[in-house]
Amino acid sequence: MDIEQKQAEHIDYFVKQASNLKGSALCNVVVEATSHPALFGFSELLSVPSVLELEGTDNNVVLDLLRMFAHGTWSEFKGVSNHLPTLSPDQVLKLKQLTVLTLAETHKVLPYDTLMQELDINNVRELEDFLINDCMYVGIVRGKLDQLRRCFEVQFAAGRDLRPGQMGNMIQTLANWLSTSENLLVSIQDKIKWADTMSEQDKTHKKDIDEKVDEMKKTLSMKADAEFRGHEEIFSEHGGVMEFEEDRSRPKRRRHPIG
Secondary structure, eight states, X not given: OOHHHHHHHHHHHHHHHHHTOOGGGHHHHHHHHHHOTTOOOOHHHHTOHHHHTTTTSTTHHHHHHHHHHHHOOHHHHHHHGGGSOOOOHHHHHHHHHHHHHHHHHHOSEEEHHHHXXXXXXXXXXXXXXXXXXXXXXTTSEEEEEETTTTEEEEEEEOOOOOOTTHHHHHHHHHHHHHHHHHHHHHHHHHHHHHHHHHHHHHHHHXXXXXXXXXXXXXXXXXXXXXXXXXXXXXXXXXXXXXXXXXXXXXXXXXXXXXX
């Protein structure tokens, strides 16, 4: 079962749980969801009406915690930890995993130093174990650990929930991509038309040359036939035999009688 299908099943479960509860009763659902080892998306849970009703109430902190797991990072949590519930080890691990996904959204090469600072990890060995065991084996990222360059090369990263205002930027990015693609398509079509035109011109040029060559061959053939017939007529006038006439002006030798 792939990670997307697992996500859908877990999200559906927690959404149904939250839809049937209100107020402080939602705390356990949020804690369970943010601790679940295979759940990395929380936008659907955030959109449940009973969860949104926590805004401005005594349980507002539960809503803030859920938003942190939907959009925040470990370093952001540390900045406001005094205003949020203390995290369990499973929640800490989850938020650090989500932090890696956030970093991978904008950078495909993540320096070890940056990762250790963002994740509060003290050495390279611990960092690499975390990336292998808690990220790649889980299936949320794929990549290459480059010990020589001290970086993690991201090949794939699961997407996180969209942050407020991010949808507009994404729509603009997609619109720009669509415009660029359409312009590229027009350019390709123009080049195809140009190539077709050149091909037709080449065919026409070749046809003209072939016709001229055929015409030249015919002309040379007719000329050769004419010359051959002229020689044949001259040869036929003599019957095909050279005739020699006796020279009558030469004196004849007389014969003397015998005896």
